[in-house]
Amino acid sequence: MTRTPSDSRPDPSGSTPPGEETPRPGHSHRHPRAARHRHTRRLSRPRLPRAKRAPPGLPAGIEYHELTATSPDTPTRILCTDYSPERIETQEVGDVAAFLAIHRPSWTQVRWIHVEGLQDQSALRTLAEKYKLHPLAIEDILDRGQRPKLEDYPGEDDLPGRLFVMAHGIQLIENQLVSEPTGFFLGRTTLLSFQHSTCPAIGEIRKRLYSPRSRVRQNDASFLLYVLIDAMVDRYFPILDASSERLESAEDEVLTRPDGLSLHAMHEIKRDLVMIRRSAWPMRELVAQLQRDHHECLSEIAQTYFRDVYDHCVQIIDLIETYREIASAVTETYVSIVSNRTNDIMKVLTVIGTIFIPLTFLAGVYGMNLEMPETHWAPAYPLFWVACLVIAGIMLWRFKRGGWL
Amino acid sequence: MTRTPSDSRPDPSGSTPPGEETPRPGHSHRHPRAARHRHTRRLSRPRLPRAKRAPPGLPAGIEYHELTATSPDTPTRILCTDYSPERIETQEVGDVAAFLAIHRPSWTQVRWIHVEGLQDQSALRTLAEKYKLHPLAIEDILDRGQRPKLEDYPGEDDLPGRLFVMAHGIQLIENQLVSEPTGFFLGRTTLLSFQHSTCPAIGEIRKRLYSPRSRVRQNDASFLLYVLIDAMVDRYFPILDASSERLESAEDEVLTRPDGLSLHAMHEIKRDLVMIRRSAWPMRELVAQLQRDHHECLSEIAQTYFRDVYDHCVQIIDLIETYREIASAVTETYVSIVSNRTNDIMKVLTVIGTIFIPLTFLAGVYGMNLEMPETHWAPAYPLFWVACLVIAGIMLWRFKRGGWL
Amino acid sequence: MTRTPSDSRPDPSGSTPPGEETPRPGHSHRHPRAARHRHTRRLSRPRLPRAKRAPPGLPAGIEYHELTATSPDTPTRILCTDYSPERIETQEVGDVAAFLAIHRPSWTQVRWIHVEGLQDQSALRTLAEKYKLHPLAIEDILDRGQRPKLEDYPGEDDLPGRLFVMAHGIQLIENQLVSEPTGFFLGRTTLLSFQHSTCPAIGEIRKRLYSPRSRVRQNDASFLLYVLIDAMVDRYFPILDASSERLESAEDEVLTRPDGLSLHAMHEIKRDLVMIRRSAWPMRELVAQLQRDHHECLSEIAQTYFRDVYDHCVQIIDLIETYREIASAVTETYVSIVSNRTNDIMKVLTVIGTIFIPLTFLAGVYGMNLEMPETHWAPAYPLFWVACLVIAGIMLWRFKRGGWL
Amino acid sequence: MTRTPSDSRPDPSGSTPPGEETPRPGHSHRHPRAARHRHTRRLSRPRLPRAKRAPPGLPAGIEYHELTATSPDTPTRILCTDYSPERIETQEVGDVAAFLAIHRPSWTQVRWIHVEGLQDQSALRTLAEKYKLHPLAIEDILDRGQRPKLEDYPGEDDLPGRLFVMAHGIQLIENQLVSEPTGFFLGRTTLLSFQHSTCPAIGEIRKRLYSPRSRVRQNDASFLLYVLIDAMVDRYFPILDASSERLESAEDEVLTRPDGLSLHAMHEIKRDLVMIRRSAWPMRELVAQLQRDHHECLSEIAQTYFRDVYDHCVQIIDLIETYREIASAVTETYVSIVSNRTNDIMKVLTVIGTIFIPLTFLAGVYGMNLEMPETHWAPAYPLFWVACLVIAGIMLWRFKRGGWL
Amino acid sequence: MTRTPSDSRPDPSGSTPPGEETPRPGHSHRHPRAARHRHTRRLSRPRLPRAKRAPPGLPAGIEYHELTATSPDTPTRILCTDYSPERIETQEVGDVAAFLAIHRPSWTQVRWIHVEGLQDQSALRTLAEKYKLHPLAIEDILDRGQRPKLEDYPGEDDLPGRLFVMAHGIQLIENQLVSEPTGFFLGRTTLLSFQHSTCPAIGEIRKRLYSPRSRVRQNDASFLLYVLIDAMVDRYFPILDASSERLESAEDEVLTRPDGLSLHAMHEIKRDLVMIRRSAWPMRELVAQLQRDHHECLSEIAQTYFRDVYDHCVQIIDLIETYREIASAVTETYVSIVSNRTNDIMKVLTVIGTIFIPLTFLAGVYGMNLEMPETHWAPAYPLFWVACLVIAGIMLWRFKRGGWL
Secondary structure (H helix, E strand, O other), X not given: OOOOOOOOOXXXXXXXXXXXXXOOOOOOOOOHHHOOOOOXXXXXXXXXXXXXXXXXXXXXOOOHHHOOOOOOOOOOEEEEEEEOOOOEEEEEEOOHHHHHHOOOOOOOOEXXXXXXXXXXXXXXXXXHHHHOOOHHHHHHHHOOOOOOEEEEEOOEXXXXXXXXXXXXXXXXXXXXXXXXXXXXXXXXXXXXXXXXXXXXXXXXXXXXXXXXXXXXXXXXXXXXXXXXXXXXXXOHHHHHXXXXXXXXXXXXXXXXXXXXXXXXXXXXXXXHHHHHHHHHHHHHHHHHHHHHOOOOOOOHHHHHHHHHHHHHHHHHHHHHHHHHHHHHHHHHHHHHHHHHHHXXXXXXXXXXXXXXXXXXXXXXXHOOOOOOHHHHOOOHHHHHXXXXXXXXXXXHHHHHHOOOO | OOOOOOOOOOOOOOOOOOOOOOOOOOOOOOOHHHOOOOOOOOOOOOOOOOOOOOOOOOOOOOOHHHOOOOOOOOOOEEEEXXXXXXXXXXXXXXOHHHHHHOOOOOOOOEEEEEEEOOOOOHHHHHHHHHHOOOHHHHHHHHOOOOOOEEEEEOOEOOEOOEEXXXXXXXXXXXXXXXXXXXXXXXXXOEEEEEEXXXXXXXXXXXXXXXXXXXXXXXXXXXXXXXXXXXXXXXXXXXXXXXXXXXXXXXXXXXXXXXXXXXHHHHHHHHHHHHHHHHHHHHHHHHHHHHHHOOOOOOOHHHHHHHHHHHHHHHHHHHHHHHHHHHHHHHHHHHHHHHHHHHHHHHHHHHHHHHHHHHHHHHHHHHOOOOOOHHHHOOOHHHHHHHHHHHHHHHHHHHHHHOOOO | OOOOOOOOOOOOOOOOOOOOOOOOOOOOOOOHHHOOOOOOXXXXXXXXXXXXXXXXXXOOOOOHHHOOOOOOOOOOEEEEEEXXXXXXXXXXXXXXXHHHHOOOOOOOOEEEEEEEOOOOOHHHHHHHHHHOOOHHHHHHHHOOOOOOEEEEEOOEOOEOOEEEEEEEEEEEEOOEEEEEEEEEEEOOOEEEEEEOOOOHHHHHHHHHHXXXXXXXXXXXHHHHHHHHHHHHHHOHHHHHHHHHHHHHHHHHHHHHOHHHOOHHHHHHHHHHHHHHHHHHHHHHHHXXXXXXXXXXXXXXXXXXXXXXXXXXXXXXXXXXXXXXXXXXXXXXXXXXXXXXXXXXXXXXHHHHHHHHHHHHHHHHHHOOOOOOHHHHOOOHHHHHHHHHHHHHHHHHHHHHHOOOO | OOOOOOOOOOOOOOOOOOOOOOOOOOOOOOOHHHOOOOOOOOOOOOOOOOOOOOOOOOOOOOOHHHOOOOOOOOOOEEEEEEEOOOOEXXXXXXXXXXXXXXXXXXXXXXXXXEEEOOOOOHHHHHHHHHHOOOHHHHHHXXXXXXXXXXXXXXXXXXXXXXXXXXXXXXXXXXXXXXXXXXXXEEOOOEEEEEEOOOOHHHHHHHHXXXXXXXXXXHOOHHHHHHHHHHHHHHOHHXXXXXXXXXXXXXXXXXXXXXXXXXXXXXXXXXXHHHHHHHHHHHHHHHHHHHHHOOOOOOOHHHHHHHHHHHHHHHHHHHHHHHHHHHHHHHHHHHHHHHHHHHHHHHHHHHHHHHHHHHHHHHHHHHOOOOOOHHHHOOOHHHHHHHHHHHHHHHHHHHHHHOOOO | OOOOOOOOOOOOOOOOOOOOOOOOOOOOOOOHHHOOOOOOOOOOOOOOOOOOOOOOOOOOOOOHHHOOOOOOOOOOEEEEEEEOOOOEEEEEEOOHHHHHHOOOOOOOOEEEEEEEOOOOOHHHHHHHHHOOOOHHHHHHHHOOOOOOEEEEEOOEOOEOOEEEEEEEEEEEEOOEEEEXXXXXXXXXXXXXXXXXXXXXXXXXXXXXXXOOOOHHHHOOHHHHHHHHHHHHHHOHHHHHHHHHHHHHHHHHHHHHOHHHOOHHHHHHHHHHHHHHHHHHHHHHHHHHHHHHOOOOOOOHHHHHHHHHHHHHHHHHHHHHHXXXXXXXXXXXXXXXXXXXXXXXXHHHHHHHHHHHXXXXXXXXXXXXXXXXXXXXXXXXXXXXXXXXXXXXXXXXXXXXXXXXX
């Protein structure tokens, strides 16, 4: 028995995953313990991030022979693209074993094998055996909750070193932040990439590869890695944009009509910023390593371009921190405004109350059915009004002097 | 007289320790000063962490001759497992001295001696003398409040160096966080482990050892250490999971029906996160050292796998910090919502009061038994109503204009 | 198709950009997707900073052949200044290609080419080809949201190394912070500078160049760079000055008449400080690198003077942090004062209410039309008054004792 | 004239110092300027820490000839202990000069001279001259406000190097934190220690020295230093224990009966934690240096044991930080609970007020002495009650719907 | 035209500068642009710190020929002190040029030239030319807003290196923090010091120099620098002392009679701590550099003594941080106490209101002039009282049960 990565279970609905690491209910026969249903419906808020749920004590790493899950519903799709500056060819691989048995064409300078959908693990196993992927790396690929990171598996004997890169792209799906982890194995002329679901950005980059003048065609596999990671980092910008728009409109509301502010919306913004930040910081670390550390598989030109991605990451972090500070200033201002308004409201009530409560008492006194000498005294009534006006006047004057009005 | 580690006293109840470092009442004849009873009952909250209670000024370290406590109630259980890739044998050791006098079988590649229950110290003394354990390390093992740490006792003369590792696993026992410190002495072919109470994870790992294909059988003693520490680190995940569920439901309550929020529950969540964090940070430091520093007892492959444990530790810290930020955002939102609601409530009272208090005064005036000309004037009554409506109308219009309604 | 820098679109109004990275509506035929109109009017608050809006997945860097935008409305203006200690000449360059074909005069020690307005990119292309500017650097120049940074493009073959510097000056335009990014390429005898709009400081520095005794004339191109960056850093001081004045008057208001405090103004101050800080920190980093790192294009004397600019940057950061702390202390004091005043107001209402509500009840009782024995008892009325005074006296005495009055 | 260390004045009362660095009133003829009386009595709170009060501009360091204060009231007591593994002797030194003139016995391996009470400085002067103590170190010893620190005075000519160590122990005297600074001069075979007042721990350690089997007897002077500093560090634990108990009971009160919480007590806890932390951090730094840095006077075995003290220091800091976080969570929860209760109270008043104020107005209307047609209409009275019930019902229904009840 | 240091303008009033960097109104003919008058009077609060106000774009550094300001009102006073262990002489320098033309006497080991008052710059110019002071250093000396810093101007050709030190002393003038920047140029046998105004500490140190036994006479110029900086650092202690006293009395007030707390005073304390900290941190950095870095002009013994000054700086920072934490705890406690009191006040009003409002309604009902059957029923009146007592009793019982009383 092995630790269960949360996505080795078939997903009957086949829909896009609604939350980062939400285990989806399934009917996996191997892991009944993980099939925890949640009946409480939370409409719009994404779940809090969770870690993998394998019970403690299971061995780490996934050995090749453990990659046995098969899922006819969501088959794994493998696309292999070979290219050189002059030529490019893409094929969809059906039988992985047969495909890997054939030598790659001699004109190929970079081979990019992209695997989409990791429910059916037989293809993964064949690839892992062929390219001698490390069991810990395989576990990381299958784990949706894995954080972005860089792992250097140094070469042994006949095989050159590999760089294992785990990157995160984020998307907004139905107003929820969904993070799409992607695993890369970078060799000197080969790039393997693994994703849980289909991502349109991959297709667009493949299209760009077909343009013979594009820089990526002129360069090596690490440049292709750069292009893919650049695309993932670029994904943060529209999401930050959406956050900044929500934040701006919240700020407008606080300053113009604080009653209209949806505290829910404000909470969502803060929460989203926490989540984006949680994802962006390790991405920044990852790209910093990629642009700084020397590795046999990373070309110098790719590292120059990674510096550019690093700048974007710094910009993302900077925007997140700026938004967080603004959000915190908005909250502070909101609390000040609300307590100020409570103060104003109390002041009105107190002024009214302080003026009329004594007067009402006075009126109540003369409404008593006791024998009062005043009742028969004609000027009593006008004098009563005079007294009321005098009392109210004194009160108002004191409030004025005290700065309450 | 010597410093008293809190667990060198016999525990008559034999129950699982209810709190991290709570000294349990006992009738130790050697240490009457430590027998402090607490009669105040706190039902569900775990105690705050405390440090060891030995009075200041006693010598540090526990010399071998001081290990004299014997406790027939909770005897020490010692299990010795010898294994090599081909063969494995486990025996429960009754007479430690006799056992240690015999040479280990020649086929053994790793010997793992696991000691459970440290109240009866005679076996501990025999082990300490045989393996020349450092007095300070023995004190650390016996101290329940010891933080995770790594201590390198370099080899002398005939004995190879030892690595002393103090690790923490945490458990939820009756909704209380209990931290189980475990001490390890790692030699080149030997691993000693010491625990205060029986822990099921140890048994499971021993079972895994019996599977001849398991990685741990193929590797050395430091790999066994890795497997044990990995199991302890994995223990944090279900506990974080429980925290995140409580946090999510608190968040739901704040946003949907703030009155229903149990501020107690919120406080417990924050408190638990402080406690888990307090335990997780030094674990991270410990594993960072294990994966980074070179030591003659640590094999390269074990360090590769410790990198994986390190990733888990980073993930744990990251989740804790994320939960703490969310918890703080929830608290902030709660305070905003409550002050907003107070504001709304005040507004209702003020609107009602401001409209009716002057009208009530007016009614009171005409209820007076003074001689008022209006009393005999027929249209006075309808005019009174008109005046009331006009005053109320003006008030309502002003409230409307002021944005209070 | 290429990533669109936000300023490659013609600006029909030709006015100074009202916000840092606000994309201005335009009729660019190449980038219809960027022409997002915002109809919601925000009168005085500047927009939150945004990042570039190019859709994810486009290639980074701008190749020379992509520099094709032409804008007859806001033509690019190029001024070339050649100088040596003895002589100086400035010419406005019309035909860049023709100009660059001619060798620079032999007496020239420094050539400074300043480009203003980047909507018309044909000149930019010619310059980029002549000086072999890096595509990533060109993209940075065209991107208004670029953060200050230093990039070292090492020399190749026949060309000496280049230092690419991106600096920010800030200005207050109609009470809004506008940041003006400027790109520099520093060679050994050449300085290229690129700005989006006309900046008066450039003209003043050119005038200073004409004074033969000025230090800048005696020194090399890196000293000219120093003078330009010094001018940009000096721009922060009047803006901080304005902030400190607004902060001081807010502080005065909080301490003398808290009702008068504009919470809006306070929020604006905090927001502006966040924005200035966001711009100043990377400037400090940039200048720290310039004064510290060795580079073939930076002369020692320029680095001595950059130390002075660095001191100014440290002073700016120090002032910002001081203002932020004061602003936070002001907010804290404001909240304390407001809650104190609410307390005072409540106290008045409570004292009045607590005294008169029971008395009004008593008056109400004797106003009842039930048969009450007291109604026919002569001393009832004076006794009623006595009771009222006694009750009020007791209440007042208790309030006095409780420290409420 | 020289700078006055605060304790060079005779203390007529001879009592234990009531506050950390409180200058006690005295009648020093040399330093009349320091004799500042404080008549304001603060019963239980310890004073805030202060720095030395010598007027600015005096020379630093105390030269030997300036050590002239004599105080017959609190004489200096000097105890000299010589020991080797076999033999130990302690003598109280009366005439320091005569004592120092005699060579130490040949069997002595460690000589420990302990000086208690620093008001009478003549003995100090003799010691300082004999052991060539640095003027700055003497000033530090006499200054009660000195922070823990390590100073290495390298050896010159015939004299080996000295290590000057300033350590802090803390005590609870009448519920007030009192910090007792102790100065040590460590040579290769000599340890000098200086304390302002008698400390029982010193006596206990001297007793331990008399046990021939104790480790300290087997080791050198630096091990004795370790034992003394270990005793000082151990002093923090009971004080932290007391803090944790007060914090736990405050937490209990907040969660069970928030009205009962003594905000004073909570403030004292926070204040004490600030004070303990202020003292513990530099102790940690000090011990870190002692266990890490090489020095000719520090033996390897002592450094191994200092690692143990360092662990204790880390544990102390960790507990302090944990308590501070819990204290902050308790405060947050308290504020939330109080504002929640205010909300509840307001709700009750508002519900009652909103229901009865309009009804009271209605009753007031029909109590008017105007000519009202209703007065002669029989069903008016029951209809009035019906109207009241209907109005109250509608109000209650709305409150119910609004979630106020 | 040159950048204007704020003090190069003649000060007609000649009074002590009232604020740190407040530009004083003057009638400088050279810099009319800086003469900004502020008519708004702020009585006791010091101004916020500002930076220099020179308009952006002026060249940095002040060339010798620009030192032309002359101010007959506040003439520059120059005192030259020559000393060796045996001999000392002080002369007031009238004609600087003539003085500098004469060689220094051969017996002199240290020459200290102290310049007071920098409005008249002709002497400064002569000195700058003689000692080849760097233009940037001259600008720093003239700039009152300059932060403490250390600048090493390495020697050239015939001139040994110079160390330029900018230090800050602070003073309380009329309860306002005033910072007095002082510039030093340290050579091997010469110390130049520059101050804007007369400072008594300088005179005292000169007096100390006349004592032949004083350490400073035995040592070199760097020791004199140490003595001067030590005097400036010592200035912080009485000011911190004053802060701690104000903080203690604020704490007393919060805990004993929170109404009496002057929130203004509390705000001033926080503000002052921000200001002192702002000044103390760079002083600490400066002294850390002086005690750590090697420089040809700094003797070893001076560096040993600078370590002592560094300890004082650390103590100052430590006290500031402790006071800030206490101040923040006091504020927190104040807010808790105030919201607790508001809660108590509301409770009283609510209890009174909730009991009497329904009763008043009841009394109002029976005061109606409608035809009520009860009016003619004799027991109605006593029953009314019974009902009132029952209702009040139920209410009180519920409040009791709810813990409100």
